[in-house]
Amino acid sequence: MYAFDVVRPSSLDEAVAALGEEDAQALSGGQTLIPTLKQRLAMPSKLVSLTGIADLQGVSADGGTITIGGATPHATVAAEAGSFPALAQLAGNIGDPAVRNRGTIGGSLANNDPSACYPAAALGAGATITTNSRAIAADDYFQGLFTTALDEGEVVTSVSFPVPEKAAYVKFEQPASRFALVGVFVTKSGGDVRVAVTGASNDGVFRWSEAEAALSGNFAPEAIDGLSVSGDDMISDLHGSGAYRAHLVGVMTKRAVAAANG
Amino acid sequence: MAEITLTVNGRSVTKSVKGNTLLVEFLREDLRLTGTHVGCDTSQCGACVVHVNGKDVKACTMFAVEADGAEVATIEGEAAPDGTLSAVQAAFQEHHGLQCGFCTPGMVMTATALLRDNPKPTEAEVRDYLEGNICRCTGYHNIVKAIMAASGQDVTSIAAE
Numbered sequence: 001m002y003a004f005d006v007v008r009p010s011s012l013d014e015a016v017a018a019l020g021e022e023d024a025q026a027l028s029g030g031q032t033l034i035p036t037l038k039q040r041l042a043m044p045s046k047l048v049s050l051t052g053i054a055d056l057q058g059v060s061a062d063g064g065t066i067t068i069g070g071a072t073p074h075a076t077v078a079a080e081a082g083s084f085p086a087l088a089q090l091a092g093n094i095g096d097p098a099v100r101n102r103g104t105i106g107g108s109l110a111n112n113d114p115s116a117c118y119p120a121a122a123l124g125a126g127a128t129i130t131t132n133s134r135a136i137a138a139d140d141y142f143q144g145l146f147t148t149a150l151d152e153g154e155v156v157t158s159v160s161f162p163v164p165e166k167a168a169y170v171k172f173e174q175p176a177s178r179f180a181l182v183g184v185f186v187t188k189s190g191g192d193v194r195v196a197v198t199g200a201s202n203d204g205v206f207r208w209s210e211a212e213a214a215l216s217g218n219f220a221p222e223a224i225d226g227l228s229v230s231g232d233d234m235i236s237d238l239h240g241s242g243a244y245r246a247h248l249v250g251v252m253t254k255r256a257v258a259a260a261n262g
Numbered sequence: 263m264a265e266i267t268l269t270v271n272g273r274s275v276t277k278s279v280k281g282n283t284l285l286v287e288f289l290r291e292d293l294r295l296t297g298t299h300v301g302c303d304t305s306q307c308g309a310c311v312v313h314v315n316g317k318d319v320k321a322c323t324m325f326a327v328e329a330d331g332a333e334v335a336t337i338e339g340e341a342a343p344d345g346t347l348s349a350v351q352a353a354f355q356e357h358h359g360l361q362c363g364f365c366t367p368g369m370v371m372t373a374t375a376l377l378r379d380n381p382k383p384t385e386a387e388v389r390d391y392l393e394g395n396i397c398r399c400t401g402y403h404n405i406v407k408a409i410m411a412a413s414g415q416d417v418t419s420i421a422a423e
Contacts, residue, residue, distance in 0.1 A: 096394025
């Protein structure tokens with residue numbers, strides 16, 4: 001790793017001020033950032049740790065909405081997001097237990113890894129990502145591979161999920177990394193169906209609109225028989241070709257719908 | 263450099279560390295607690311698992327300064343001061359839950375964390391919890407058996423494979 005300082009502010013205001021300095025970077029759970037630093041793929045002058053800020057911690061449910069502090073670790077979401085079982089289950093299957101004790105929802109969403117699980121939940125549930133300066137709808141937040149609507153120095157303070165009537169997340173796990181080779185998060189609220197796919201596209205998480213249209217008329221796995229996504233823009237690597245991932249999108253969507261129907 | 267104060271195995275420690283010092287480097291090189299191992303250094307293998315404020319974490323993927331003010335427990339603190347092994351350590355010895363022993367500190371710390379939250383896990387729950395701990399001797403069977411035994415469950419029906 002290159003040399004850098006780490007500061008641990010106890011308030012959001014202090015963190016935002018520290019992030020205003022040149023080449024300062026936010027550090028949440030560090031489960032992606034620290035390996036990146038070890039490979040010398042980043043050279044911050046200063047890391048601003050967010051995990052000591054009490055306001056960014058915790059899970060709260062209010063009516064039909066569940067709100068999670070930006071620096072809340074996956075293990076806490078798995079244990080405390082019981083009012084949105086598909087979300088709790090997703091959090092409880094990220095990485096491994098030790099990783100889940102450090103990695104955070106805000107870190108995952110800010111990084112927007114194309115194979116991460118949380119982007120699928122946020123987009124699939126139509127979450128709102130709140131930062132120190134504004135609220136961003138998930139539909140506007142994800143802007144491609146490792147790219148989000150966040151500005152330089154902007155911090156994810158919380159994520160609010162409207163709890164859907166039915167939901168499920170199913171991932172086909174890459175067994176070494178435990179990231180999603182393909183993961184699909186499906187929600188249904190009244191006639192509104194959302195299908196968010198992670199792990200598959202070169203552009204990162206996306207909504208499969210044809211499947212959403214078919215499922216909003218008939219929320220059953222067979223509703224998407226005959227539908228397919230093109231493999232042309234899919235990630236192709238030694239773990240699976242683009243065509244294979246495109247096939248998995250259909251299979252995982254059917255499984256997610258079946259799971260959501262219980 | 264930053265000065266940090268933390269409790270390691272019940273003892274208060276104050277040291278100056280560089281920002282990019284990993285917790286595992288601090289434990290091994292500054293405190294000479296070399297029981298915590300570095301296997302992969304990429305948070306895959308779990309040889310470096312320690313407890314920070316009671317939670318199992320990979321010490322290769324956390325900075326020492328992030329442990330400022332925390333309670334850290336390492337394998338060195340698991341046995342009693344007179345050398346009496348913890349229940350998990352004793353079970354690993356009894357059931358031969360190790361081959362070369364390199365992964366063992368991480369396995370013991372992970373297993374101890376599991377049993378604190380889930381005192382009577384099923385075999386499937388044990389195997390699931392060990393997802394982030396790799397034994398390159400592939401000696402998982404006796405590791406799982408040892409953890410089941412440490413939880414006070416009968417392991418006579420777990421046949422050798």
